[in-house]
Amino acid sequence: MFTRTPRAAHYVVADWQSIAFSTDPADRGRAEAGVAAAYTAAGLEAPERYVWVPSPARGAAVAAILSGHGEALKEAGLHDLVAQAWADLGDDPAGRVAGASVLTAVRTRPWEAERTAACSEQGPEQWPRVWADTGGLLWDQVQSLVIRVRGAIGELAHADGGGSASAEATPAQNQAESLLRAATLDAVLGQHEAPWLALFEALGRLDGPLAGLAQAARSAGWWWPYERLAILSERPGELHRDEPGRLHRGDGPALAYPDGFSLHAWRGMPIPPDFVASLTGLTPARISSEENAELRRVMLEIFGYDRYLAETGARPLHRDETGVLWSIDLPGDEPVVMVEVVNSTPEPDGTHRTYYLRVPPTTRTARAGVAWTFGVDEADYHPEKQT
Numbered sequence: 303m304f305t306r307t308p309r310a311a312h313y314v315v316a317d318w319q320s321i322a323f324s325t326d327p328a329d330r331g332r333a334e335a336g337v338a339a340a341y342t343a344a345g346l347e348a349p350e351r352y353v354w355v356p357s358p359a360r361g362a363a364v365a366a367i368l369s370g371h372g373e374a375l376k377e378a379g380l381h382d383l384v385a386q387a388w389a390d391l392g393d394d395p396a397g398r399v400a401g402a403s404v405l406t407a408v409r410t411r412p413w414e415a416e417r418t419a420a421c422s423e424q425g426p427e428q429w430p431r432v433w434a435d436t437g438g439l440l441w442d443q444v445q446s447l448v449i450r451v452r453g454a455i456g457e458l459a460h461a462d463g464g465g466s467a468s469a470e471a472t473p474a475q476n477q478a479e480s481l482l483r484a485a486t487l488d489a490v491l492g493q494h495e496a497p498w499l500a501l502f503e504a505l506g507r508l509d510g511p512l513a514g515l516a517q518a519a520r521s522a523g524w525w526w527p528y529e530r531l532a533i534l535s536e537r538p539g540e541l542h543r544d545e546p547g548r549l550h551r552g553d554g555p556a557l558a559y560p561d562g563f564s565l566h567a568w569r570g571m572p573i574p575p576d577f578v579a580s581l582t583g584l585t586p587a588r589i590s591s592e593e594n595a596e597l598r599r600v601m602l603e604i605f606g607y608d609r610y611l612a613e614t615g616a617r618p619l620h621r622d623e624t625g626v627l628w629s630i631d632l633p634g635d636e637p638v639v640m641v642e643v644v645n646s647t648p649e650p651d652g653t654h655r656t657y658y659l660r661v662p663p664t665t666r667t668a669r670a671g672v673a674w675t676f677g678v679d680e681a682d683y684h685p686e687k688q689t
């Protein structure tokens with residue numbers, strides 16, 4: 303349903319980007335009103351109850367229990383999670399009757415109808431352009447976050463009593479992981495629906511059947527719709543990202559919800575919760591002995607490439623007027639190749655800062671490495687002025 307003249311796309315994208323990565327507490331009243339409107343638009347009675355949970359992890363646990371999988375989660379050792387989920391539902395047996403999931407009616411069907419109509423109106427040539435200018439600008443960052451959250455929810459099945467991953471998974475844990483992951487697929491993603499909602503708003507399609515879904519997305523995190531109740535989760539309380547938008551933090555969780563459910567990451571790569579803190583007294587020998595190649599790269603970055611090169615006595619592969627090409631050989635992994643460059647613009651104190659830029663392992667000359675950082679071939683790299 304086309305409803306009104308849309309705002310300029312860049313304003314729409316900026317608003318939905320803010321919503322997608324919001325760490326504000328949920329606006330529970332507006333979220334519940336949005337959910338009720340989504341039910342009404344689908345021809346359903348509004349939920350009798352709204353069950354609020356502190357994170358999508360707890361929401362998935364409640365959803366799994368409502369599907370009859372509580373005992374399976376207990377067999378995997380998730381007794382505390384199951385107890386918390388039952389507490390979220392309350393003590394009244396009548397209040398624990400949810401009915402069937404209505405995800406298809408509330409979200410899937412109206413979503414597909416609006417997308418089909420919009421695609422038909424735009425045509426095969428314009429549709430990809432509209433997506434690229436709206437939802438496509440948000441998709442990679444938001445979707446990578448959704449994938450990480452879903453994965454972490456499943457990994458709860460493999461945590462021991464202290465919250466650390468078990469050494470070897472049992473069949474019960476593998477089953478629990480599958481059940482928790484499946485439960486996340488029954489959720490409306492709330493704030494993380496931002497890419498598609500940005501597209502629909504840019505096309506003037508949020509005042510019709512999708513209005514309730516959009517209001518809920520602006521007001522809360524993930525939610526699960528059932529015939530008689532809806533489970534709604536809070537938004538994260540903390541979110542830390544680097545400049546490219548990847549989860550990144552060295553002194554705590556990069557993503558954290560009010561109940562402690564969290565993700566730790568360094569430049570988008572998952573790391574153990576205590577990994578960075580454990581690197582006090584880091585040495586080249588310890589870096590080389592780390593068996594996990596991805597963690598070894600994190601250790602290298604924290605230790606400092608220049609320091610590692612100096613302390614290991616590394617020799618350059620190539621040197622020319624653009625810089626110096628270095629390579630660090632790592633056991634069981636491709637080499638880390640970097641080009642050392644000096645900023646020709648002086649710092650306030652008159653010194654010139656040195657940078658180490660990661661380049662592909664196949665790089666053979668410093669000029670080729672510098673050219674690669676500018677997205678051109680070595681033969682085409684002819685800077686008029688060094689900056």
